Amino acid sequence: MIKTKYIGLFLAILGLSSCNSPDDVVPHVDEETLPELTSGTANFENYVSLGASLTAGYSDFGLFIAGQENSFPSMLASQFEKLGGGDFTQPLVDDNTGGILVGGTPVRGYRLTFNSEIPGPEPLNDFLAGLGVPVPPITTEAGINIGSDFNNFGIPGAKSFHLIAAGYAGANPYYARIASAPTATVIDDAIAQNPTFFTLSDIGAADVLGYALSGGDGTDPITDIATFNSSLEILIDKLTANGAQGVIANVPDILGVSHFTTVTHNPVPLDAQTAAYLNSMNAYGAYNAGIVQAYAYLVANTPLTQEMADEEIAQRTITFSEAPDNALVIVDKNLRDLTVLNPALINIRQATAEDLVLLTASSEIPNGVGVSTPMGDHLVLTPEEQNNIHDAAMAYNTSIESLANSNNLALADLKSIFEEASTTGIKFDDYFLNTDLVFGGLVSLDGIHLTARGYALMANTFLSAIDETYGSNFVASGNLMKAGDYPTAYSPTLE
Template sequence: MIKTKYIGLILVVLGFTACNSPEDVMPPVDNETAPELEAGTANFEKYVSVGASLTAGYSDFGLFIAGQENSFPNMLASQFEKVGGGDFTQPLVSDNTGGILVGGTPVRGYRLTFNSEIPGPQPLNEFLAGLGAPVPPITTEAGVNIGSDFNNFGIPGARSFHFIAPGYAGANPYYARIASAPTATVIDDAIAQNPTFFTLSDIGAADVLGYALSGGDDSDPITDVATFNGSLGIIVDKLTANGAKGVIANVPDILSVSHFTTVSHNPVPLDAATAAYLNSMNAYGAYNAGITQAYAFLVANTPLTQEMADEEIAKRTIAFAEAPNNALVIMDEDLRDLTALNPALVNLRQATPEDLILLTASSEIPKGVGVSTPMGDNFVLTPEEQNNINDAAMGYNLGIEAVAQAKGLAVADLKSVIEEASTNGIAFDDYFLNTDLVFGGLVSLDGVHLTARGYALMGNTFLKAIDETYGSNFEASGNLMKAGDYPTAYSPTLE
């Protein structure tokens, strides 16, 4: 390992104003002149929510009681109650650690927390141990079934086809807790509650998220569009079979949230001596020479032109400099495979602004990963991999629009909300939210899921869609969630 000074990903430099600077804020509703709340043609008597982690209230890389209580379906239920909605029960976990056990062994560890004196989010147990404080045990046991008589069927990790798969409880500890039988399906357990109104959310997002979080390394493939559309059709047919109405959320651009945008492609400062060593024949100089030699052979013996070879050589040549912003060395499976000519010529290049470095890489860079050793494919999304995600999400959204139109259902446009938040920021009452990590106010510490305030904004998007489709007036009557009622961070000492 070459000793060098790597940039510290000190997240406090992202700024403290992102979620505390009101701009272009909509004027508040005057409740004295606002119309009385009406349900329109919707019947909220029995509301059931179906979805994955966003539906469950997953936040800060964990599912915990406080997060579940601030799930957007729970927020919606509080508004529906004002116009005839009934009780809304959730399968609350046993504690606020964020973890879950299978047979006494954690399969999901502690939630993340943050302290401005520490560079970046860290697991709750490490944070408390560092303070010398007692660390609460993880007590939620997936093997203890608590029944299936609930209104919230948000199952973290569930993809579209998982909702209709018999026996899925055997593969997902969150569903195992509430499955009505070992061979049950999520959607059948949901419709057994006889919903009169439903929401269906983060279907589609979960189908590409695993691929994105694994850097597109093929360990967690994207659900093909045909499978997604077939599953979606079955789910919606079942939910609407008895006349229930509802809302489906479309798929946002998951790559615009902070898990994929926080770490720069060029975060490495090097002094002259270290840069010179990395460029020498003892390090990447030998690789560069081998690349040049391999392409000379290809030009001489294959149809490859010199112009094409020069372009590929330039893309693959690795060079460091005395500078504060050297680019990371990454694996790229879409490069021409040269290992048949020389097994040492694996698919390496330096990252560009078009590459997305995952948040999980932030703990590896200080160890020399991406400099003295290449960064693995599981830490990077190349443009080709990003296109795979975007193409799938586009296909999913076309399917969602078609099903919603055919069934007369509302569509919650989460795609536009996340796009606005990631591009310019978005006003929410007296706050201005964006997708920055820690201080943006919208996205939780895992860089993917939402804060409680973010879920409130998501809930309002559903209420506005309900107003538009079913003639209710949640927005006009002043019955949207208020930003100030929901936090952007949870205390590490939640009871």
């Protein structure tokens, strides 16, 4: 395998603090006298949250105590308490490692952390070991059931249909800890708390996230719209059966977060000698020659025109040069299958700016993946795969909005918040947040889930939606989360 020089994609990042860059600070404006907080028609007496990882407070590729305490439902409950809301209890894990055990074996490892002395986010255990600091053990055991008397039923990894599936505890360690019985459902355990008010979030986002994180390789398919719709209807029917009010969030564009935007399609620097070898008949030169030969056969023996053949040959030809920005070689299952003519002519091409390379590819590229060997389908999203995600999210959002309206529920517009953050950046009190990795302030070190400050912005989006539907005045009265009260990074030495 050829080892290429690889100058870090995103990992040469210097410094991190609990706030954004000083250049992103917005001048402070004194607040005027605000009206007294009122609840409108909303009843916050017993608030229950239902959803997946965002609801749980998942951050930095892990669930840990500090992250849970900064979950957006916990933030909402702190505001609801001012209007008669009761205690809000969460199924806190046992430590701040981010990991969880099943039978003593980790099924989720340590959370990610970052320090300017280390080239990029890395697992907490590796970071601490590198500093010669004792590594705390993972102590949360999924096999120890702690009961189901909680208000937060955010289950990391849960899709819409998982929340109504009997026996889901057997498939998800986070739910196994709190399931009322082995055959219980998340939704039934949630409504057993008799909520007067609820939030339903991650519905739809979780249903496309697994597909996106697997590069659309088919191992984790998108939930079909019929299954999604029926699951959503059951969830809302059960949540509102006893008159509970609530908020449901729509589906943001998950492809705008840093897990899918940090690694460029062309991050490979090559010298002249390496580029020449890759172009030779000992490497991709033989593949290129085989492609030309295969298309000549197709033009002569099938209805394929020479013009179409030339376009496909150009798309599939692999060429490297002495340059700092060579494109990666990727597998693309949407290409014409030529293996029936020659088994060596696998479906590969060089990536373009239209492709999204996953953050997980960053550790593979220095080893030659995408250069001397093609990058697998699981590490990149082609335009066709991106369209599958966008189409599903659009269909989900149509259903979510329709059911929110027909059930008189508030609709939290996370889609607009994420869109603004990923394009122009979004103002939050004295800061501008965007979706950049490490320094953007919104997205945590895993490039997918939110920072505590990001969850605070999410909580405010819910409060704004509650005001609009139920006549409360959280926004007008200034009873919102303050950006400066929440960090964008957690210390690696959390106790």
